[in-house]
């Protein structure tokens with residue numbers, strides 16, 4: 072037992088080191104996002120996340136936006152529980168046959184003008200699940216998509232960059 076304790080003190084941790092915190096770049100990106108949101112909407116951006124059939128890998132990255140490191144709300148961005156309060160539908164996964172109607176109804180319930188952001192490779196064209204009998208295809212096959220954010224899954228910083236690009240584009244509203 073003593074030997075074990077001694078070894079555990081000497082042995083380095085087996086976990087991988089955490090990625091370097093690029094907090095300056097993150098703060099800059101978040102501030103730009105907040106400014107763009109206020110310019111386009113006159114207020115902060117409200118996002119409704121819709122899982123249309125993902126493996127939940129994309130959700131883990133999206134949830135990270137709310138953790139203590141990214142802390143999305145400090146930039147005025149927030150996730151909302153109802154599409155009726157949303158400006159952006161952030162849709163993940165291939166759209167499964169079972170989720171098609173739910174996605175269509177969520178889209179219909181979101182007030183105009185609205186943006187749809189398809190997050191992840193599966194949301195683009197079905198990705199890994201493209202040939203499944205349970206899958207309709209990418210998000211654009213069901214509702215109009217304004218922006219695709221590639222990646223499997225896209226990292227939180229890429230999600231933020233995508234949202235910023237969306238707000239700065241001339242096309243949204």
Ligand code: SF4
Pocket residue numbers: 124125126127128129163164165190191192193194198199222223224
């Ligand atoms: S893009 Fe990758 S992480 Fe996201 S739902 Fe598809 S397989 Fe999962």
